[in-house]
Structures are given as structure tokens and as C-alpha cells.
Amino acid sequence: xxxxxxxxxxxxxxxxxxxxxxxxxxxxxxxxxxxxxxxxxxxxxxxxxxxxxxxxxxxxxxxxxxxxxxxxxxxxxxxxxxxxxxxxxxxxxxxxxxxxxxxxxxxxxxxxxxxxxxxxxxxxxxxxxxxxxxxxxxxxxxxxxxxxxxxxxxxxxxxxxxxxxxxxxxxxxxxxxxxxxxxxxxxxxxxxxxxxxxxxxxxxxxxxxxxxxxxxxxxxxxxxxxxxxxxxxxxxxxxxxxxxxxxxxxxxxxxxxxxxxxxxxxxxxxxxxxxxxxxxxxxxxxxxxxxxxxxxxxxxxxxxxxxxxxxxxxxxxxxxxxxxxxxxxxxxxxxxxxxxxxxxxxxxxxxxxxxxxxxxxxxxxxxxxxxxxxxxxxxxxxxxxxxxxxxxxxxxxxxxxxxxxxxxxx
RNA sequence: GGUGGGAUAGUCAAGUGGCCAACGACGGCAGACUGUAAAUCUGCUCCCUAUGGGUUCAGAGGUUCGACUCCUCUUCCCACCA
Numbered sequence: 001x002x003x004x005x006x007x008x009x010x011x012x013x014x015x016x017x018x019x020x021x022x023x024x025x026x027x028x029x030x031x032x033x034x035x036x037x038x039x040x041x042x043x044x045x046x047x048x049x050x051x052x053x054x055x056x057x058x059x060x061x062x063x064x065x066x067x068x069x070x071x072x073x074x075x076x077x078x079x080x081x082x083x084x085x086x087x088x089x090x091x092x093x094x095x096x097x098x099x100x101x102x103x104x105x106x107x108x109x110x111x112x113x114x115x116x117x118x119x120x121x122x123x124x125x126x127x128x129x130x131x132x133x134x135x136x137x138x139x140x141x142x143x144x145x146x147x148x149x150x151x152x153x154x155x156x157x158x159x160x161x162x163x164x165x166x167x168x169x170x171x172x173x174x175x176x177x178x179x180x181x182x183x184x185x186x187x188x189x190x191x192x193x194x195x196x197x198x199x200x201x202x203x204x205x206x207x208x209x210x211x212x213x214x215x216x217x218x219x220x221x222x223x224x225x226x227x228x229x230x231x232x233x234x235x236x237x238x239x240x241x242x243x244x245x246x247x248x249x250x251x252x253x254x255x256x257x258x259x260x261x262x263x264x265x266x267x268x269x270x271x272x273x274x275x276x277x278x279x280x281x282x283x284x285x286x287x288x289x290x291x292x293x294x295x296x297x298x299x300x301x302x303x304x305x306x307x308x309x310x311x312x313x314x315x316x317x318x319x320x321x322x323x324x325x326x327x328x329x330x331x332x333x334x335x336x337x338x339x340x341x342x343x344x345x346x347x348x349x350x351x352x353x354x355x356x357x358x359x360x361x362x363x364x365x366x367x368x369x370x371x372x373x374x375x376x377x378x379x380x381x382x383x384x385x386x387x388x389x390x391x392x393x394x395x396x397x398x399x400x401x402x403x404x405x406x407x408x409x410x
Numbered sequence: 411g412g413u414g415g416g417a418u419a420g421u422c423a424a425g426u427g428g429c430c431a432a433c434g435a436c437g438g439c440a441g442a443c444u445g446u447a448a449a450u451c452u453g454c455u456c457c458c459u460a461u462g463g464g465u466u467c468a469g470a471g472g473u474u475c476g477a478c479u480c481c482u483c484u485u486c487c488c489a490c491c492a
Contacts, residue, residue, distance in 0.1 A: 174487060235447090236437090246438090264447040300445040331446065350459055366439075369454055375440040387459070400440060402447070 013037045016077045020070070020227070023276050025202045028209070029225040036196055036225075040078035049074045050082040050195035050224070052135075052186060053121075054089070055113045060120045061248040062310070063232040063241035066276045068124040070199055070229060075129045082193050083121065085114055088136035089185060120251045123314055138192045139185055150184050153217050154210070159183075162206040183207040187214040190224050199227040203240075232276055235261060237269040255315045256337075259323035262307035267292075267299045270306060278309055336380070336396065337404060344408035351376075351388040358397055358405035367399075375400050 016037050021027060039045040051067055060068075071081045087110050118132060142150070159180055160166055168175055187210030190198055194215075200208050208226040215223050231240040234247025241248045249261045265273060274285050291297030304324065311320035329335045343358045352367035355376070361367040370376050371386040377398040390409050397405045 237448095260447055263445095266448050267446095269448090298445065299448095303446075303448095327446085352459070362439095363457065364459075365457060366455080368460085370440060373440050373453065 009038075009041050012041055016041075019073055020077070022282060023066075023070075023229065024227055025230040026205070026228045027225070028212075028227075029223070032223075032225040033197060033227070036079075037077060044078075046078050046080055047196040048082050048193065049079040049197040049199060050084055050190060050193055051199050052084040052086055052189065053117065054086045055110050055117060059243065060117060060251040061241055061243065062251070062273075062277060063234075063248065065124060065251065066229050066232050067199060067201070068121055069277070070227070072124050072126065074197070074199075075126045079129070079197070081125060081130045082195060083118070083125070083130050083132045084189055084193070085110075085117075085132065085134045086186075087114075087134040088139040089182065123251065133193065135185070135189050139188070147181075150188055150214075151181070153214060154180075154184060156180075164203070183210040184214070187211040191215050191218045191220055194220055194222065195224045196222065197225045197227060199229065201231050202228045203231060204228065230276070233269060233272060235265055237266050249310075251314055253314075255311050255319040255323040256326055258311045258314065259307045259320065259327055260331075262310055263300075263303055263327065265303070267303070270299070270303050274306060278306060280309075331401070336398075340396070340404045340406050342406040342408070344410060346410045348389050348391050349407075349409060351378075351383070351390060352386060354390055354395075354407055355397060355399065355405075358407055360397065360399045360403040360405050370399055 013034065017030075017034060020033065027033070036045075036047045040047070049071060051071055053064070071079075071083075075081060114132075122130075160169060162183070165175060165179075183206055186207045189195075190211030191214050195211070198208050198211055205226075205228060208228065212223045212226065233239065234241035235249070236247045239247060243250075249258055253261070262273070271285070271289065274280065274288070275282070278285065280288075288297060288302050292299050292302060308320045308324060311323050326337060330337045341358070345354070345357070349357070351371070352361070352364040355361040355367045356364055361370065367376070368386045371383060374382050374384065376383055377396075379396050380398070390407070392409050395407045395409070397407055
């Protein structure tokens with residue numbers, strides 16, 4: 001009897017471990033994670049998992065949710081999440097980038113960003129098992145002496161080992177001295193929070209390990225396990241998903257956009273997204289993959305299912321269904337979308353100007369070019385005259401396949 | 411602190427007195443094609459009611475009929491030396 005319970009426990013722990021390991025790029029100190037899980041299953045002991053977020057932009061995208069979903073898994077198995085907001089680092093500004101020093105955010109901006117951040121995050125995380133912490137609560141109080149003590153834990157040679165520093169150093173890209181402080185500060189967060197596990201992207205490896213090193217140096221009697229998630233590629237399938245590259249799917253994107261963006265990824269990239277973003281089990285995904293290979297399943301159908309799942313997660317099943325119908329209407333059958341922005345003017349307008357005013361062209365020069373190339377339609381009919389004047393009436397303006405506007409001329 | 415090198419469009423990167431709104435690559439946009447907003451191929455890619463005009467090559471001056479190109483100063487970056 002007793003042995004049976006033991007067996008059941010081991011099974012559960014293994015199951016949990018498997019789920020935790022899914023999609024990870026690297027796990028350091030797996031044993032520790034196993035021990036934490038064991039303590040949870042046997043004694044109901046909870047533990048802490050830390051993840052840091054930078055509040056510089058108010059929008060989360062799917063790249064962030066890879067981490068969030070992993071955190072949610074941990075919550076399922078007894079973890080309290082330390083949702084760390086890098087409020088200190090944001091206020092001093094990160095000098096990464098060339099000549100432009102990043103704008104220093106005001107306290108109000110940060111607070112504003114964070115509230116939108118957390119509402120988005122709680123679409124995935126369990127709020128009751130999450131502690132939101134701000135690192136300026138402790139980093140802000142450190143003295144110069146504390147900082148120097150902290151800095152003495154790291155040699156310049158070691159710092160230069162860090163991949164992006166060494167790359168930048170070799171390619172003569174500037175590195176500000178303050179940037180050297182970042183890994184230390186992030187590592188110190190783990191000391192202060194006494195984190196049991198920290199998760200982050202593979203690009204964070206150095207910083208994550210710094211947490212381990214500093215926890216040892218400050219002798220807090222534990223060293224965090226580190227779990228690294230791969231960086232999610234953006235829509236282009238090459239570069240990492242980021243807002244500045246414009247290849248992202250935002251958590252708060254409209255359902256139609258979200259659905260369409262997922263469908264626009266390549267068939268290869270789709271599997272990556274499945275692994276990192278879908279709630280389907282790896283076995284289920286393998287079945288889909290096999291199906292596509294045998295040609296018993298159409299890749300478009302598989303991709304649509306993924307688009308549906310993701311859209312439904314951040315909106316609702318209904319919204320996802322609508323997005324799907326809409327997409328088919330607009331793209332497969334090339335009909336016009338349901339919702340189109342409407343504009344009106346009070347006098348005859350020149351077509352190029354009208355397109356700019358309706359925000360579907362950036363400049364009249366661009367509008368002329370698109371007209372010349374046959375990219376502009378009025379009421380579904382291609383036009384070729386870039387001098388056309390729109391007189392009284394209602395028009396459906398279209399640029400390319402995706403940009404629509406209704407214009408009423410009075 | 412000294413010496414030398416550099417800053418060009420969204421990014422990277424050519425251009426070293428007129429042929430420069432500025433090669434090329436990437437990105438972006440449009441067209442064709444397609445299961446897709448994928449892939450591929452083609453065209454376009456500073457602004458302006460345009461066979462013309464305006465504003466650009468870190469910033470400010472100067473030389474010249476004419477400057478991204480030459481000179482001076484300023485700002486920022488890099489390397490070597492200290």
C-alpha cells in the first residue's frame with residue numbers, strides 16, 4: 001500500500017518534470033527542480049520561480065508568453081511566481097543601441113505600463129499564485145559601497161565572456177560601463193528574493209547564471225535552478241520576435257490580426273509555434289506532423305487550428321471563430337471585410353489625398369506609385385488614373401489586399 | 411591626456427567636386443501566382459496635385475559657378491598609446 005503511493009508520487013513527479021522540460025533550450029540543475037517537486041508532492045511545500053520583465057513597452061507579445069506559459073506550468077505544480085518588474089533598471093535607462101540613449105521612463109509611465117502588463121499576463125498566469133515585485137524596492141536603496149561590493153563579484157574578463165559583450169567588443173560596437181552592472185543587478189534580485197528557480201530566454205543565460213553565483217557569494221543557502229526557453233522567432237521565422245522589428249503577434253492584437261498573423265507564418269515555423277505556444281501535448285503534435293507528412297492533413301488546416309487556439313486564448317472561442325470566418329471571406333474568397341473604417345469629407349477630393357486622409361497610404365507619392373502599379377481599387381475596380389477626383393458619393397477604397405476604407409464625399 | 415580612423419535614407423553599406431534623391435543588400439509596399447498575409451517571380455521604395463518643384467548624406471560655418479565629396483570648428487563613436 002505504502003509502496004503504491006510512492007510509485008504514484010514518482011509518476012506524478014516525472015509527469016510534472018516532463019511538462020516543465022517541454023520546449024526548454026537548457027535546464028541547469030535539474031536535480032534541484034526534481035527535489036522541489038518532490039517536496040511539493042510529498043509535503044505540500046511550495047517554492048518560488050522568478051522571471052524578470054522589462055516594463056519599457058506596454059505590450060506583451062507571444063515571445064513573452066512562452067515564458068508566461070512555462071510559469072503557469074510551474075504554478076500548476078506548487079510554485080509561487082515572483083513576477084519581477086525591472087523598475088530600477090528601467091529608470092536608469094539601458095544604453096544598449098548606438099548613439100541613442102534609451103529614454104528614461106518616468107515612474108508614472110512605468111506604473112501605467114505595468115498595469116497593462118499584468119492584466120495581459122494574468123490571461124495566462126494564476127493571479128493568486130503570483131507575487132508582483134519591483135526591483136527598485138531593494139536596488140534603489142543600495143549605497144555606493146553596496147554596489148561596489150556587488151561589483152567585486154565579477155571580473156572584467158568573465159564579463160567579456162558573455163556572448164553579446166564579446167560580439168560587440170569584437171565588432172567595435174560601444175559598450176557602456178553601466179551595462180556591466182546589469183547582470184549583477186539581475187543576479188542580486190535572486191539573492192534578495194531567495195528564488196528557487198529562475199526562468200528566462202537563452203539570451204539571458206549569463207544573467208541567470210549570475211544569480212546562482214551571487215546567491216552562493218552572499219551565502220543565502222540556496223542556488224537557484226535555471227531554466228532557459230528558446231527565443232521565439234518572429235513572423236519572418238528568422239529574427240527573434242520583437243516589437244521593434246515589427247514581426248510580432250501582440251497579446252492585445254485584435255482577433256482578426258492575431259488569426260491572420262499566425263496564418264502568415266511559414267509551414268516550418270508553425271511546428272515551432274506549436275511546441276512553444278500550443279497547449280496540445282507533444283504526442284498530439286507528433287500526430288499532426290505525421291498527418292501533414294502523409295498528406296492526410298492539410299498544412300493550412302493545421303495552421304488554422306493553431307491560429308484558432310491562440311486567438312481563443314487571448315480573446316474567446318467566439319472571437320476566434322469570427323476571425324476565422326472573416327479571414328476566409330477576405331482572403332480565400334477575396335471579398336471585403338465586415339468592419340471598415342469610415343471617413344467623410346465635405347468637398348471633392350483628389351484620390352491620392354483621400355487615400356492619405358483615410359490612413360491607408362503614408363504619402364501621396366506612395367499613393368501615386370500604387371495606383372500606377374494597379375494596387376488601388378475603388379468599389380472593387382482597379383483604377384489607373386492618379387489624377388482622379390472623387391465627387392459627391394460613397395466610395396470603397398482599397399490598397400493592396402488588406403487595407404480598406406470607406407469614404408463619403410458630401 | 412596624445413595620435414589616428416569614422417558618422418550616408420528603416421537597417422547594413424557604396425559613393426572622395428558636376429552624370430547624385432545618391433550603387434547594392436536586407437526590410438517594407440504593390441502586382442502575378444497560391445491552401446495562406448508562406449514560397450517564388452516582377453516592379454516600386456525622401457516629400458509635394460508632379461514630364462515640374464522642394465528638402466536630404468552627424469551639426470554649424472567656409473571655399474567653389476557647383477559639395478555627400480575640399481577646409482574650419484562642434485558633437486558622438488572606434489582603435490592604438492598613456
